[in-house]
Amino acid sequence: MHHVILGAGPAGVIAADTLRKQDAEAQITLISGEPEPPYSRMAIPYLLSGQIDEEGTYLRQDQGHYRNQGIDVVHARAGGVDSENKNLALEDGTELSYDRLLIATGASPIRPSVEGLNLPGVHSCWTLADAREILDRALKGDDVVLMGAGFIGSIILEALVSRGVNLTVVEMGDRMVPRMMDETAGAMLQRWCESKGVNVLTGTQIREIDRGKNRVDVELSSGKSIPAKLVVVAAGVAPNISFLEASGIKTGQGVTVNGFLRTSAKDVYAAGDVAQGKDMSTGAFSVLAIQPVAADHGRIAALNMAGYQTPHEGSLNMNVLDTIGLVSSSFGAWEGVKGGDNTRMSDEHAYRYLRLEFDGDRLAGAQAVGLTDHIGIARGLIQTGLRLGRWKDILMKSPERLAEAYVATAQGISTP
Amino acid sequence: MQMALVIDAGKCTGCKQCELACSYVKEGEFNPAKSRIRVFDFHQDARFVPYTCTQCDEAWCQQACPVNAITTNERGVKEVHDSLCVGCKVCTIACPFGTVNYNASTGKVIKCDECGGDPACVKACPTEAIVFMDVEQAGFDKMRQWAAKTDNAASAGQ
Structure with a gap:
């Protein structure tokens, strides 16, 4: 079995590691479009601020990781996919046959049509x-x-x-x-x-x-x-799908996938920023170009590639941002859902803000500024759709009690 | 045999010695805000619930870390390596239990690491509400069930 993974970002690397975990014998080829060892774009800001050096951006810190795992890392860019003959053409003219292919080619920056963007500087x-x-x-x-x-x-x-x-x-x-x-x-x-x-x-x-x-x-x-x-x-990014034009593999906003991250072509999967996967908030299939989605996609696509039927239940849009020390985050349907309630708590002087959006008595979305404690619980509540019951009324008055509401609900403590 | 923190909230009196012990051992100060374990108070129910990381199998925090700063040690515990953590906080939003937290004074994230196999919270707990025991024993099942509620994607295909 030869697994070929096109793209060496988080989705690709996690897929390669997951495949190895599931199948000690399979041949795994990880193709990187850039000359460096697989690295994380997310770490680049910390390279710019001097917190880390280039090695600090690498997705696997152990230099021998890929060799030890028997993952062949190839530096090349994709030219096209012949899914009939299970063949991948690389830009340098070489061809690679695969049994299962993962498209994890990520995204590239959008260049707006502004004159002068090609100038030095x-x-x-x-x-x-x-x-x-x-x-x-x-x-x-x-x-x-x-x-x-x-x-x-x-x-x-x-x-x-x-x-x-x-x-x-x-x-x-x-x-x-x-x-x-x-x-x-x-x-x-x-x-x-x-x-x-x-x-x-x-x-x-x-x-x-x-x-x-x-x-x-x-x-x-x-x-x-x-x-x-x-x-x-920094005007946004768009999925790298142009090399698929002649392949017949269906694309929309990104590469079209089903609930198992399979593309329209047999034995071809897609993951990460390039994949138009399921968004659990909307139920629609759309590109969610964020690290946790890339990680989930990479792992689930790899399980399916290894022969373990694993549905992708949908991803939750979420982001966390630190702007010069002010930490903010948002989750799911932060703009609200039709017919849902919302509550806000705001302290302009302290730079604190919390807004919760409900769908019935379930949390559907959240955003927070200046509040970081137990914030992941917002994800847990949205993703599990836990019914908050009376705790919803408490949260409507006191949104900052979100973590309590979660622990109480999960532990079956219903009295406020 | 795999040892784990097992919490029996019914035995917790809300004394919060665990929070103080944790923050003292991990941060060198008595500051519950920097504790890896937190006791939630539900006064009207007279219930107290100690709450910390359950060291999930396919840990969301670990999967989401862009620089491999969270690893699994030989005891199955997910550890944050301060030398690698860049403070991006993606793990803090990826963990659906909210048990990875950002420590603004270090610019890194913190989570329970079971104190390398000798948890300070357990030693500080006067009522055995928090014990460190073989995970195959009763009590862990409850935690598992709780974890499974949010862990459906992670456990699929196992």
């Missing part, structure tokens, strides 16, 4: 190669413009601040992290960042970037122009 922050460029260019006191204050942009924001640059963030949405948190939370984050010396421009677009002398000039929709030594583009 304009970079995405996605790969270790990007990180090296940013490390070279973002030095103390340098003028840096960050395009995008979504989740990824906001994580990069903290890393750039830690480098001591003079930072301006330009977000076209009406607030920071508009797809992760509501207006109250977004405004709180913005106020916090501004109090830390970051210039945050929401509701603003970058019109174009012009070449200046040893710098670029960033032209804004407001008419203003900002000089910058470095522009970091």
Whole structure:
């Protein structure tokens, strides 16, 4: 049995390890599209802030891990898939036959149609190669413009601040992290960042970037122009599916999969940022490009590849963000569900906020700013659909008692 | 034989010695906020529930860690390695039990590691509400059932 895993991010590496755990004999090939050992993009901000070196980003810290596990790591990029003949073509012209294939090619940064994005000094922050460029260019006191204050942009924001640059963030949405948190939370984050010396421009677009002398000039929709030594583009990501165009493998937003993470082609699976898997909040199939989903997908796809029928019950959208020391998180249907109740607790001065969304007496979504204790319980409650009964009424008045509500419900303590 | 923390909430008097012992042993200070075990009070029911990590088999925290900073030791315990943890906090939202927490003073996450096989909370508990025993014995089944409620995806295919 030859398992070929295309992509060496978290989904691919977890799949490889899971396959080895299930089958000591199988041949496992892990194909990485980048020259470094498999690493975590999520760790790049911590590389930029100097907390770790490049080795610290590696997904497996033991240098001999892949060799010891009998996982062949190949550095190549995919050219195409012939699922009839179970053949994978690589860009370097070589071909690889497989028995089971996992597509875990991840995503790539979107390049918005803004003139000047190809100028020197304009970079995405996605790969270790990007990180090296940013490390070279973002030095103390340098003028840096960050395009995008979504989740990824906001994580990069903290890393750039830690480098001591003079930072301006330009977000076209009406607030920071508009797809992760509501207006109250977004405004709180913005106020916090501004109090830390970051210039945050929401509701603003970058019109174009012009070449200046040893710098670029960033032209804004407001008419203003900002000089910058470095522009970091964080305008979202899109699944890497273009190599599948001629394969006949069905794609939509990402690679289409069923409830077992199988694609439309026999013995071909997909996982992680590239896969359009089930979202348990909506019941729909959509791309949820986050680390915990990649981890779940990788493991479940591998179990199915190894012959253990394992349904993927659906993933929960969730994010956690640290913006210069202010920690925020959101889970599931944080914007609420139709006909559901919600409750909010907010302390503007203390930078604390908690909003809970219910579907009947079940928790459907949550967001939190400045509150971290036992926060994973939000996931537990949403995912299990535990009926809160009378505890829902308590939470409506005192949302901060979420952890208590969970423990009480799970332990069968019903009296408030 | 696999030893584990087994909690019998019915025996807990809510004295919270476990929280103090834990924070003292792990952080060098008497600070319940930094304890890996927490006692929930349900005053009107006169119930107290000690609560900490159950060291799940396919641990969500471990799977979600992007830099392999959480590993399983020879006793099945999930340990956070401070030298590798970058403080991204993904494990804190991935753990559906909420038993991995962020420690802002170190910038790392903390969770129960059973004190390397000699748990301070057990020694501090005056009523044997928290004991350290062979997991095959009775009592662990209850924890298992509880864990299974949120652990359906993790246990599938096992």
